[in-house]
Amino acid sequence: MQVTARQKQLLYNLWREGGLSRWELHKRTGFTPNGVGQVAGELLELGIIREGVPQPSKAGRPRTPLEIDTQERHVAGMAIRRGQVSACRLNLRGQMISGMHVHKIDMTDHPEAVIETAANLLPQVIDRKTLGVGVSVTGLIDPEAQSILFSSAVQGRSATQGGISLHPIQLAANDLPVLFDNDMHALAARWALTHQAELNQDLLLVSISEGAVGAAMLVDGKPNRGCVLSANEIGHTRFFVETEPCYCGHQGCLERICSTGFLHMRNPNDQRTLLEQAAVYRSGENDALEEVIQYLGMSLANMVNFVRPNRLVLVSEVTRYPAFTDELLRRVRGAVLMNLVDRVQIDLWDQPAARNAETAGWLGLTGLYCEDWGGMHTNVPI
Ligand SMILES: [Zn+2]
Structure with missing residues (x-):
């Protein structure tokens, strides 16, 4: 089945505000009261919305809100x-x-x-x-x-x-x-639907995990189109650094640098994972990890300079560790253009099972x- 544009408009309001009466939906959407009744009827029939618990209203007649049905579909x-x-x-x-x-x-x-x-x-x-x-x-x-x-x-x-x-x-x-x-x-869809207040902003969402770095760019709340369907392949931006070969066929990719394998190549005596090392990061103590932060920070800053988003959102487990995160953000801010740095908001989003x-x-x-x-x-x- 395909949801119509009118149904989506009504649903989006219910998604954002929870329960709304038919009258409130008429005010929000600009549909006529009859129009709301018709679209609501279709959505009730489909089991996508349901009648909520009637609530007392000042006018005397109880107000019955419509809400997204979490049971049926x-x-x-x-x-x-x-x-x-x-x-x-x-x-x-x-x-x-x-x-x-x-x-x-x-x-x-x-x-x-x-x-x-x-x-x-x-x-x-x-x-x-x-x-x-x-x-x-x-x-x-x-x-x-x-x-x-x-x-x-x-x-x-x-x-x-x-x-x-x-x-x-x-x-x-x-x-x-x-x-x-x-x-x-x-x-990015998950972000957009759970942070709908900022949908009119341009957003750069970067996921950083063990051996995998990816980015999505939302322009006016939608992914930017390109010549192929993909996110922005920040993980395969390359540096003149010796790494394990990347599956893309190259060496020196950012996501190969941002990996336990890279840390072990640099320092075979330290067998801890990237996450374990980031957890106990202290400035100046771990050269290999400093190198990871340096390249990661540089890549993020270049991306910000290029895209100039309203927001940069980092989705990662490594940003749970304040000392590591502070150093990474210091690197990013240090390399972002001066006039941009105060305007770009940087957020951390700890979303388990992000991908x-x-x-x-x-x-x-x-x-x-x-x-x-x-x-x-x-x-x-x-
Ligand atoms: Zn690669």
């Missing part, structure tokens, strides 16, 4: 990344309501195996109550051909051999709408609450 989320496919269900307020199904992928298997696994897993989380599916993939996607062009999830395929088709996943979804997008865009199926489910929610998220809507006639 759901969306499914699926994340495809290196070595695993995961899937789960979210209710229409974004809470996970099923267990997390995880299937491991043997990376020595043929590259299409990951798509087969995903297509086999999907039926376990969808049924006739499912409204849509959000599928997040790492790397670059060709929206027209519906294929993965380049991804750590499907190592072993060169660009000249053609992409890997996502079509089996669409087939497995039957006629449900499936929104494929990059995993960083899924995270898994739960976050992919938020892509599915954009189909209900966002006018147009971008990505590729694949309502392929079968």
Whole structure:
């Protein structure tokens, strides 16, 4: 099913404000009272909204609010990344309501195996109550051909051999709408829907984790389009630094620097992970970690200078550690252009499981609450 623009407008108001009466919805949306009644009727029928508990009002007649129904319908989320496919269900307020199904992928298997696994897993989380599916993939996607062009999830395929088709996943979804997008865009969707007050601002969202650094850029609340469907590949910005080879085929990529492997290369005697070392960071004590901070800080600052966003949001486990974070932010601010530095707001967002199926489910929610998220809507006639 497809949610209409009028239904979305009403739903977005309910999402943002919780319960609203039909009269309040008329005021918020500008629809006629009859129009509100009609759209609300459609959404009640579909099980997307419900009548809330009547509340006393000054006028005497109790006010019955409409609210998002968290019981009846759901969306499914699926994340495809290196070595695993995961899937789960979210209710229409974004809470996970099923267990997390995880299937491991043997990376020595043929590259299409990951798509087969995903297509086999999907039926376990969808049924006739499912409204849509959000599928997040790492790397670059060709929206027209519906294929993965380049991804750590499907190592072993060169660009000249053609992409890997996502079509089996669409087939497995039957006629449900499936929104494929990059995993960083899924995270940005989650941010956008949970911080809707700032939707008119330009935002740079950067996820930093062990061996994986990604970014998404929201312009006016929507991911910037480009020549391919992808997030902004900050993880593959390169430096003249010796690192382990990156799956992209190069050396010196930022995400290879920001890894335990890099720390161990620099200092084989220290076998602690990146996170363990960041936890006890103290200025001047750990040269290898200082190097990681230096390159990370430089990359973030360059990105800010280039994009000049209203906000830079760092999504990471490493920013739990104040000393590490202070030093990183000091580096970023030190390299951001003077006139920008006071205008760009930097926030830390500690979102557990930031890039898994739960976050992919938020892509599915954009189909209900966002006018147009971008990505590729694949309502392929079968
Ligand atoms: Zn790379």
